[in-house]
Amino acid sequence: MDFKTEPIIDVREAGIFQGLDAVLTNVNFDIQKKEFVFLIGRTGSGKSSLLKTLYADLPLRMGHVEVVGFDLGKIKNKDIPFLRRKLGIVFQDFQLFSDRSVAENLFFVMKATGWRDKGKMKSRMAEVLMLVGLADAATKMPHQLSGGEQQRVVIARALINSPDILLADEPTGNLDPDVADGVFKLFQEINKQGTAILMATHNHDLLRKYPYRVLKCEKGQLLDSKTADISINTSF
Template identity: 50%
Template sequence: MESIIDYRKVEIERADRLVMKEVSFSVGEGEFCYLVGKVGSGKSSLLKTMYADVDIEHGEKAEVLGFDLLHLRRKQIPYLRRHIGIVFQDFQLLQDRSAKANLRFVLEATGWKSKSEIEDRIEEVLKAVGMENKSYKMPHELSGGEQQRIVIARALLNKPKLILADEPTGNLDPQTGYQIVSLLHKLADEGRTIIMATHNMQMVEDFPARVLRCNDKELIG
């Protein structure tokens, strides 16, 4: 199995404070991993290093999708991020445009030119998340679960190999949260690598997968 992520003895710092030390792990293609730990244990910081939102200053190796994060140049960051889908807890949808227009905005911003190809791709990702009939609605007209499905559709637009989901069920009721986790597992079954940060251990038990645990500034698992 090809490694999508490969970290060896990585240290993560934020504002000159050590967040995590000696982080060593690898994640293979099509693998689903939970990232668990208390609030403040470093889950979000670790995820942010993977899309170069937090720099890695020290480590033996830090690779994501073939990009060397230890020597990554600023101009390479957009190319790295184009291969990663990111699902945020707080959705981060543009409130002044419809769900479909949110998706169109991302494709145009990442270099898609053909209107027909843009429309076809939007239709594909909306269908993948079961939202093809609500694309005309504004974000405030959608429930939390529906907004998160649009966020997952947005993450899928550029056909990423890796999806990072940071507490994607944190703002959802339990039943809706379970539907979102089920959808993420389905995407992993289709060959995408998923890393999902969560503190919901019941969900981890109900949808078993590999668990990486942030504890006392170390990653276990």
Template identity: 50%
Template sequence: MAKQPVSAVNTNGNVVELENSLIRQEEHIILRDVNLAVRPGEFVYLIGRVGSGKSSLMKTLYGEIPLREGDGFAVGYKLNTVKTREIPWLRRRMGIVFQDFQLLIDRNVYDNLLFVLKATGWKNKQEMDHRIREVLSVVDMVHKGYKMPHQLSGGEQQRIGIARALLNKPELILADEPTGNLDPDTSDDLMKLLHKICKDGKTVIMATHNYNLIKKFPGRTMRCQDTRLSESRQEEIDFDQLTF
């Protein structure tokens, strides 16, 4: 079993830090000279066109894309030296929320969450039951545990996706276009939930195309553009000129 690091932050006090990093898939360069530092409890948006590197950056943080050049750190692990056997432990310290929910359609909400706990090493039935009820309460879905995914609205399915991301008490939430398949009112409700989770102590990095959400729910904003990652102050963003 891989040894887990004690602290999720580095000596600089950051839960995520990339320094002079190159993100690439095979020979294709996605982002170059990436410098990013995220402190515990921050809410950070990633914006940019489709294919600009938002998802690739997130995949680098959770170990799906190896970091070959530069230095990287996430929730206790050095991304440029992390071993394959350590990646499941890296991911246990994160919660990942996907645009398309990715719920198992052949089992109900409770069993979806139970599956994740069992897969990540939980054994005690009483502790698993308690944790499932805890996360369902956080997302206001405690009475939906018996429902099958197809019986839920898109917003409800995404709430379950967030509950699933919270199961292992992660230090970092990565949300990749979590409102992409939702209507405006449901998106607003989901953003209120994510910001509440952030205020309760979680760090959140969220990729989005929905710039209206950034207006309504301000946060630190990083832009992927022309293979570069740069910070954008909200008052400097021309929302009318941003394209998908």
């Protein structure tokens, strides 16, 4: 079966709003299984608002958006947790509980998304920590980890429920270049294993080095490198 027949994200004639203000209009794109897509644009151009709309943190006010089978124009509040179980969300500022160990941070998310069997929880936690290269970090506190290691914990947390796609908002923005490159390679490995990636970034070097598809927020519009010539050399 051709995976392109069933996009993970399908956006048609959508408006992306912050409050009553439209930040993007007539947005059209889809993302297929196993794709890796960059999202770029100047600060304030709508990148974060688009991502927040995709995981239902901002309401969809205009157009059609379907994410992992959920119609965001019709989704009810009680169903939003089920949407997010099928997504992995990675933030720039980590958002780890500073007073809880790595294991406790992961268990918190697992309990919140319906896990109950402690044995299965421990097994899955070990799997994701192994995947991100932190097999021995379960008992450590966040302050005992480097910035790159903390970001790997955040990625592990996002992978807990085997999501169809990871939405990443500037995941390497606060990291040194060498550390950022290692984290990016981890995203590539996750992508090779079948998880789609939509990554917002300001990192020009990544864009030049890795020729993935690009979506660019610019002047209230979303440009797609599949259908438009997008410059990555201008400031964003």
